[in-house]
Amino acid sequence: MPFILLLFFFRPLRNFFIAWRMPSSARSVAPLRLSKDIYKIVLTPRCSRAIQDSAHLRNNVMIRSTHIRARTARFFTAFLICITESGTSVAYEVPLTPGSLNEAYILGQRNDQATAAFLNPYSKQITEVSEVPHIAEIEILTPFAQVVDLCRRFTSGYTEEQAARDYHQRGDAVVVRIVLMLPAAYPKPASAPDRPPASPQPSPPNSPLRPENFWQNFRFEMKQHGKTIATRFIRNKPIYSTPTKDTPAVLDGATIWLEYDAKDVASDETVVEVTTPDSKTFNATFDLKTLR
Secondary structure: OHHHHHHHHHOOOOOEEEEEEOOOOOOOEEEEEEEOOEEEEEEOHHHHHHHHHHHHHHHHHHHHHHHHHHHHHHHHHHHHHHHHHOOOOOOOOOOOOHHHHHHHHHHHHHOOHHHHHHHHHHEEEOOOOOOOOEEEEEEEEOHHHHHHHHHHHOOOOOOHHHHHHHHHHHOOEEEEEEEEEOHHHOOOOOOOOOOOOOOOOOOOOOOOOOOHHHHHHOEEEEEEOOEEOOOOEEEEEEEEOOOOOOOOOOEEEEEEEEEEEHHHOOOOEEEEEEEOOOOOEEEEEEEHHHOO
């Protein structure tokens, strides 16, 4: 009876009970309904002691249960840390879930400082000054970063459904973008103040006529742990200067895209290696464990 009374006292939550303790000589009285959802319960000292004992027992059980939960929580925390720090964990997402596509779409459509800050670790600027075609930028894009990059380029009328459709059509790939510039397009260093300005040198006769496939004289490789990853697809697009009234557009450089199957690219340190026509090698290192 005390156990049943204890449950009845606390449930249902919508009911409110008022309890009185009777003298030891009084009899038990049935619950009295004072108004809607309000009841009066009279308890004898014997029942009161039983409830107190039950509450004390329940408190001890809760204390033991708390200790068990704390030990269990510590165990699962250590387990999750082991999983997180293991070398088999995958940092960049493959494939992208609908939730990830939504995040990438919103981030790209913002096209603000947050978008630029997110994409900044994915690219490396090369500040080489050279008299031959040279590397200006190396960028790596994971599937998530590709969606962000595409959505920031098409901010007008580009829907989330289109972004998801484009992602599924491309498939899961890691893309490397390399920008090559010709010497005529590179800013010239400033002249020393104590020297007269150098007379302008005429451009080489063949610079405007340089073939658009000059980039094929470069060699591109992506490596992990010293092993070269096979390229799935490669394409290029020439870069032309802006024409003016007096000068036509000339070839300034080229952008090259290298595409790799995401299944072949582990979430690990990745090196993009570019070898120039004069056999100089430039490396850009990206840690895919820190990229999304």
